[in-house]
Amino acid sequence: MRHNPANPRELLGGEPEARPPRRRRWRWIARGAALLVILAVAITGAVVELTPGPAPLALPQGAAAPSGPLDGTWHVAAGSVAGFRIRETIIGFSNDVTGRTGDVAGTMVVADAGVSRATFLVNLAAISADGKTRQPQLMRSLGVTAHPDASITLARPLPLPAAFSAGTMITRTVPATLTLNGRTRPVSVTLTARRDGTAIEAAGSLPVAFADFRIAGPAGFGFLGSLASSGTAEFLLILRLR
Numbered sequence: 001m002r003h004n005p006a007n008p009r010e011l012l013g014g015e016p017e018a019r020p021p022r023r024r025r026w027r028w029i030a031r032g033a034a035l036l037v038i039l040a041v042a043i044t045g046a047v048v049e050l051t052p053g054p055a056p057l058a059l060p061q062g063a064a065a066p067s068g069p070l071d072g073t074w075h076v077a078a079g080s081v082a083g084f085r086i087r088e089t090i091i092g093f094s095n096d097v098t099g100r101t102g103d104v105a106g107t108m109v110v111a112d113a114g115v116s117r118a119t120f121l122v123n124l125a126a127i128s129a130d131g132k133t134r135q136p137q138l139m140r141s142l143g144v145t146a147h148p149d150a151s152i153t154l155a156r157p158l159p160l161p162a163a164f165s166a167g168t169m170i171t172r173t174v175p176a177t178l179t180l181n182g183r184t185r186p187v188s189v190t191l192t193a194r195r196d197g198t199a200i201e202a203a204g205s206l207p208v209a210f211a212d213f214r215i216a217g218p219a220g221f222g223f224l225g226s227l228a229s230s231g232t233a234e235f236l237l238i239l240r241l242r
Contacts, residue, residue: 054098057081057203057236059169064197066167070160071111074200074239080104082122084208086231099129108154108200108239115158120237122150141216143181150233151179152206155186169194178206178233180213198240205234 083100106120124144142150155175164170171192178187191204209230210216 054100056085056205056232057083057234059192059194059201059203059236060196063167063194063201066165066195066197068198068241070165070195072109072241074108074110075242076104076106076120077199077238077240078102079238080236082120082233082235083127084231084233087228097129099127101126101128104235104237106151106237110160113162114160115154117157118154120152120235122235124148124150143215147180147182152187152189152233153177153179164193164195167195176206178208178213180208181215183213185212200239201237202239203234203236205232207231208233 079102081100081102082104083098086097088095088097101123103123103126104120106118108118109116124142125148153176155177158172158174161168161170169192171190173188173190176187176189177184187206187208189204189206191202193200193202195201207230211229
């Protein structure tokens with residue numbers, strides 16, 4: 001029986017064309033896919049780990065000698081900032097998601113060598129998260145449509161040492177109440193305060209457990225990433241007498 005060549009090269013008297021085994025082709029495809037996954041993970045890690053958010057809010061460097069009375073009603077002034085910090089994890093890499101707004105209002109009353117009462121409001125709809133002016137998921141989670149403001153109120157009077165009036169910086173942990181998403185809960189605020197010329201400056205933070213305020217986590221992370229179930233609210237207040 002004569003051999004019937006199926007390959008054109010055989011018809012011309014040449015050697016049969018060698019075909020790469022199918023297993024070898026799939027092996028190269030698998031290696032390429034693995035390299036792409038490794039590259040994607042490396043890029044994600046670099047973006048997450050090497051792009052830090054802003055530092056926690058703190059008192060500005062330097063302060064002028066105190067000037068003017070201490071007693072009176074102090075109002076939030078320009079330069080005040082409030083926001084949050086939440087830990088974010090994406091495929092094993094972590095960083096902080098931060099939000100900031102200068103839309104802060106409120107008053108603090110100082111009398112009889114202490115802060116007798118204080119309440120501050122933050123416009124949640126004005127928060128800019130990681131440079132984005134508005135994030136729909138964040139707005140839904142915080143219940144901004146129904147409850148556009150968050151408020152924090154001093155739970156009891158805060159005594160001030162005599163040295164505070166002369167410009168000494170103080171650090172205290174004080175009880176307060178936080179109202180967020182239409183719910184009010186007790187919190188502990190860690191703050192540092194001082195006089196600076198005619199102003200009082202106060203910076204600090206407080207932990208916020210989202211479940212306490214029925215705040216739902218944003219959707220869209222899937223199995224690749226997540227946000228922590230709690231965050232930190234932080235602030236820098238510049239207060240002035242009127």
